[in-house]
Amino acid sequence: MRLPIQLNEQSAEPLYHQIEVQLRALIVSGQLTEGTLLPSIRELAQQVKCSVITVKRVYSDLETEGLLRTRQGTGTYVAQVGEKERDRHRLAAVIEAMEQAVIAGKRVQCTEEEMESMFKEALSKHYE
Amino acid sequence: MEEYAIELSGVMQNRPNFKLGPLDLQIPKGFITAIVGPNGCGKSSTFGLMLDLDKPDAGSIEVLGEPLAQGIPTELKKRIGYLPEQPSSHEDGMKGTEKAAFHRFWYDGWDVNRYRELLRILEVDDNQALGKMSKGMRRKFEFAVSLAHAPELLLLDEPSSGLDPLAWKTMIEILHRYMDRGDRTILMTSHIIEEVKRLADYIVFMAQGRVLGVYEKDELFGSWFTLFVSGEELNAKKAAGMPGQCGVEHAGGTTYRITTSRAAEAEEWVAEEGLTLVSRQALELDEIMSALLLQDRLSNRLI
Numbered sequence: 001m002r003l004p005i006q007l008n009e010q011s012a013e014p015l016y017h018q019i020e021v022q023l024r025a026l027i028v029s030g031q032l033t034e035g036t037l038l039p040s041i042r043e044l045a046q047q048v049k050c051s052v053i054t055v056k057r058v059y060s061d062l063e064t065e066g067l068l069r070t071r072q073g074t075g076t077y078v079a080q081v082g083e084k085e086r087d088r089h090r091l092a093a094v095i096e097a098m099e100q101a102v103i104a105g106k107r108v109q110c111t112e113e114e115m116e117s118m119f120k121e122a123l124s125k126h127y128e
Numbered sequence: 129m130e131e132y133a134i135e136l137s138g139v140m141q142n143r144p145n146f147k148l149g150p151l152d153l154q155i156p157k158g159f160i161t162a163i164v165g166p167n168g169c170g171k172s173s174t175f176g177l178m179l180d181l182d183k184p185d186a187g188s189i190e191v192l193g194e195p196l197a198q199g200i201p202t203e204l205k206k207r208i209g210y211l212p213e214q215p216s217s218h219e220d221g222m223k224g225t226e227k228a229a230f231h232r233f234w235y236d237g238w239d240v241n242r243y244r245e246l247l248r249i250l251e252v253d254d255n256q257a258l259g260k261m262s263k264g265m266r267r268k269f270e271f272a273v274s275l276a277h278a279p280e281l282l283l284l285d286e287p288s289s290g291l292d293p294l295a296w297k298t299m300i301e302i303l304h305r306y307m308d309r310g311d312r313t314i315l316m317t318s319h320i321i322e323e324v325k326r327l328a329d330y331i332v333f334m335a336q337g338r339v340l341g342v343y344e345k346d347e348l349f350g351s352w353f354t355l356f357v358s359g360e361e362l363n364a365k366k367a368a369g370m371p372g373q374c375g376v377e378h379a380g381g382t383t384y385r386i387t388t389s390r391a392a393e394a395e396e397w398v399a400e401e402g403l404t405l406v407s408r409q410a411l412e413l414d415e416i417m418s419a420l421l422l423q424d425r426l427s428n429r430l431i
Contacts, residue, residue, distance in 0.1 A: 009410050015346045046304045051329040051345040052159065083392060107405060 001039055003032075006049050013100075016054045019044075020061055021093060024033035027067050027078055036078040038068070132190075133157040133281050133313035134178055139187035141173065148173050149336040150187065155330075160307060163416060165334035166238045171317040172213055174334075175285055176313075179210060183197040192281055206235050209279035213286050213317075215266055220259025224269050228254060228276075235277035243276035249298060263290040271299060275306065282306070284316040290321055300326055321413045324350075331413075333420055340420050352411040353391040354418070356384040359403035365403075370394050374419045387411070387419065 007015055008066045010046075011088050026032045038044070041059065045052045059076050062068045067089075069079045132154045136334050140149035148170045153160050154373035163171050176182040178191060189196045194204050219227060231238070232238040250268040258266055267290045274282065282303075288296050295359055300323070306312060324331065324345075331348060333340040357367065360382055367376045372390030379385040383406060390393040391408075398405050 009349065010408065012391065012408065014350050040310075042304060042308045042310070045329075046326070049326060053329055053344050054346045071400055109404075 001037075003044065005044075005048050007050065015048075015050045016061075019048060019050070019054065021096065022064060023058060024067060024089060025093045027062075027088050028081060028093070030086075032078045034080045037074075038076045038078065040075060060097055060125065064087045069107075099123060118123045131157040133192060134315065135190040136174075136177075136321065137188050139177060139184045139189060141177065141182070141184050146170070146173070146337060148177075149184075150161050151221065151337075151339060153339055153342070155313065155315050156309055157313050159329040160303075160316070160327050161330040161332060162328035163317045163334055164319070164324060164413065165316070165340075166417075166421070169334040170337040171334055172285055173213075173337075175210075175283055175315075175317070176240045177264045178283065179208070205279070206237060207280045209274040209277065209282045211271055211282075211284045211287055213276040213289070215270055220257065224256060224258060225256030226260075227258065227269075227273060231273055231276065237277040237279070239276060239278060239427060242278065243272060245273035246302070249326070250295065264292055264295060267291055267293055268299075275302070280312055282312070282314045282316075284314065286317055286319065288318070288320060296323075303327060324413055333417060335421055336426060340424055343366055348416065349410060349413075352383060352387075352392050352416045354387045354411060355391070355392070355394060355398070356383055356385055356406040356408070357398055357403050358406050359401070362403060369397075370382065371397050374423065378398075389419070 001050050003023065003026065005019055005026075008024055009015075011018065013067065032038075038059075041055045045055045047069050048055075059068060059070070063070060063076075066085070067081060068076050070076045102115065105118070110118075134153075134155040136151045136153045138149070139151040139153075141147070142148050146168075151174065163174070164412060165171060177184050177189060178196075178406070180196050190367065191200070192204060192207055194201065230244060232240070234307075245270075246252075250272055252265060252268045252272060254269060258269070267287075271287060274284075288299060291299060304327075309312065314327075316327070320329075328345050330342060331345050350374075355370075356379060357370075358381065362382050362384060364376055364378065364384065367373070367384040369385050370388055371393040373389040373394075374387060374389055375387040377385040386394070393416050394407060395408075
């Protein structure tokens, strides 16, 4: 299976973090349902062109969070995610993305007003 | 917990025109490690020592947990696959099928179905003399032979030299599949940046017979960046104070182009100093290598 994960090598964010954020989003948004078998560590590493060390770290982090579970010898599966849990994770990913956007804006010296108007523009573009 | 497929400790080899070592190097089991370095840095010589094709003058070598002090035991050889940089010319008159039969005799793990499958995927006809094959064809044949006994440890010396882009892609896929079980190890050398990026988990930099450093690939690429920084107070001297700094260049106005090997710390420094980060650019493998070589040369000059 190919996971829709896109990495940005030019980003300041470490690769494992980029993968973790996107994979977490796929799980809490319900795009990957409970019991889905994920690619093997080597397979995912090959798909996103990173090392197996990075993927191992992602799988084990998400396992600790309770989003994944590993069955010896068969592979890594998506775990059952509770409603509450799902909500918490769902918002966490959005908050993180907004922070990144603000950081990007600050880097090019956007004013608060500029940021606000851009945010509103983006809102009206995606929410009718 | 950590387990190594190959361990070199204090390995040295003195030749009239080349000194290798002292090498202390551990190749982790279950991963792909790529040795990169300029021509003549000692990569192939190191391979020769690991396979007992050549003896070190000092130090000890362990391969798959077995010391090589008394030569390499036949049983150990069966667990290793080796693709040398150059095909042996004394095999030129031999047919592909004959070489395969020879390997089949020596390697217990030889799997004829696997061998045929590899030939099919790589589009190789083994029913011709090795010397008559084109360079790329022979490379693919030798590659298939080195893999057909499903070795625990695979040593590949410039595996892709002479391969066309399609065959190269096929080779990468075969190697990924080979590694999927998780308990096998590949040690390879390569000059091809894309190949190292696609395959390696660990990268070993070598130069002038020495190991400059061993790095986890993603960590390496995640820490070497060129930052464009600007600030009214900024000058070359101040820019040189950036953590991990390996080169400062004036980029017009109050902007400096600074290369760092510790990107995260460097960005914190930029913020603390009240400077502005204009843009950032990840370094390519060759750029990292030349920066490391330069550092190495400078530190040698100090001694």
